[in-house]
Amino acid sequence: MAITTNAICNSFKKELLEATHNFKNPGGNTFKLAMYGTPATLGKSTTSFTTGGQVSSPTGGYSSGGKALVNVGTSLATNTAITDFADLSFTGVTITARGALIYNDTATGDPAVAVLDFGGEKTASNGTFTIQFPAFTTSAAILRIA
Structure with missing residues (x-):
């Protein structure tokens, strides 16, 4: 099996009820994005x-564990709670990635939050690889959460 679809991790859903994750900005947990190949x-x-x-990345712009995400905060409107992150760029990289994992780098065991499927391999060659998050x-x- 590979990365086949975007998904909120099942364990994350349970961990929300156990107060494992804190998306408060500022003062919440540190979330990271790591990238994966096919x-x-x-x-x-x-x-x-x-x-x-x-x-x-042999050119050094990506290191194991990925990079910290900047949480843009939380909001509640029309019965839906949301959180999002600022776009994230890896510069000076030569990589091919098929997807990514958002995880909580602060909590014990680095629990998974969500899997991102890029829909195919995406490549940067000695350049910038940017993850663009949707609108807040x-x-x-x-x-x-609706």
Whole structure:
């Protein structure tokens, strides 16, 4: 199996009820985004960050574990709670990635939050690889609870 679809991790849903994750900005947990290649197996059953299948960049712009995300905050509108992140760029990289994992770098065990499927391999060659997050709205934010 590979990265086949965008998914909120099942373990994350349970961990929300257990107060494992804090998206408050400022003062919440640190969330990171790690990128993975085609051989990675990620999906809704992913429970934590793993190095298996993670991309590498010989030009040095990507390191294991990925990069910290900037949380743009939380909001509640029209009965939907949302949180989102600012776009994230890896500069000076030569990589091919098939997807990514958002995980909580602050909580014990680096618990998984969501899997992002790029819909195919995306490549940067000695350049910038940017993850563009959707708008911070109730119909588009990366994490929505309705």
